[in-house]
Amino acid sequence: MKAPIPDITRDLFDLSGYCCIVTGASAGIGLTIAESLAHRGADLVLVGRNAQHLDAAALKVRAIGHRVATVAVDVADDAAPQRIVDTALKLSGRIDVLVNNAGFMTFADPFDVNDETWDEIFSVNVRAPMRITRAVLPVMVKAARGSIINIGSSWSTRASVFNQDGGGVDYCSSKAALHALTRSTAQDVAPFNIRVNTVAPGAVDTPMHADHRALLFEFEKYIPLGRIQVAQDLAGVVIFLASDASGYITGQALHVNGGMLMVD
Numbered sequence: 001m002k003a004p005i006p007d008i009t010r011d012l013f014d015l016s017g018y019c020c021i022v023t024g025a026s027a028g029i030g031l032t033i034a035e036s037l038a039h040r041g042a043d044l045v046l047v048g049r050n051a052q053h054l055d056a057a058a059l060k061v062r063a064i065g066h067r068v069a070t071v072a073v074d075v076a077d078d079a080a081p082q083r084i085v086d087t088a089l090k091l092s093g094r095i096d097v098l099v100n101n102a103g104f105m106t107f108a109d110p111f112d113v114n115d116e117t118w119d120e121i122f123s124v125n126v127r128a129p130m131r132i133t134r135a136v137l138p139v140m141v142k143a144a145r146g147s148i149i150n151i152g153s154s155w156s157t158r159a160s161v162f163n164q165d166g167g168g169v170d171y172c173s174s175k176a177a178l179h180a181l182t183r184s185t186a187q188d189v190a191p192f193n194i195r196v197n198t199v200a201p202g203a204v205d206t207p208m209h210a211d212h213r214a215l216l217f218e219f220e221k222y223i224p225l226g227r228i229q230v231a232q233d234l235a236g237v238v239i240f241l242a243s244d245a246s247g248y249i250t251g252q253a254l255h256v257n258g259g260m261l262m263v264d
Helices: 028-039 051-062 080-092 115-143 169-192 207-222 231-242
Strands: 019-023 043-048 068-072 097-100 146-151 194-201 253-256
Touching (some): 019 028, 019 115, 028 043, 028 051, 028 097, 028 231, 043 051, 051 068, 068 080, 080 115, 097 115, 146 169, 169 194, 231 253
Parallel strands (some): 019 043, 043 068
16 A cells, blocks of 8 residues: 555644544643644543543543543553553544553663563553554554554663663663664554654653652753753644654654754
């Protein structure tokens, strides 16, 4: 199947009628992405572990004026992928976009990282995106279209988290694996007009960094665009990758980090 040629006579960023799944959607980057997609016309399936926080997020997204469903589940749970797919199909009867955003960070180094922490971070940051992707693919293949967006990290190419005093061997490794998963999956699903890309943020001021926020802002002086990143900086890139405007882009990692990492 050949990729369709974009119709430039219409709004290529319009997501009206789309059904988009966003994991880790109760706060931070995930919630901002969900709100952004809703503003472009999409229905949303919000996935998160905390039902109360998820309900609060759903109220914000629903107020934009489109349908919203929630799935309160740990993405690493075996039952999560099918629950997410079933909820999306019940809501809209289709799945157009999957945003694999759920993840977490640690600062372990090779001297003290333990097997349990290593396995946990890989189960959330790599295995869960793979399993949820696998679950949505039959729906996208049948529709002969779809966009899968993995939220990776610019730290996947760095020696350590914040690249200062070391640490983060498990986190950096998991995000590098996620980028590899993106490329490999993109190759295999391209014949079905399904695109897979990574958005790789840098140092983003979100609740995930609440307990080390001072360290986060110490890194600001290394950012060429002059300020710490916020979740809104990712919104336009995700809309672009979700929409027909990026219909000829797949297998890529788009680094959105204010210039702290400049790659070809």
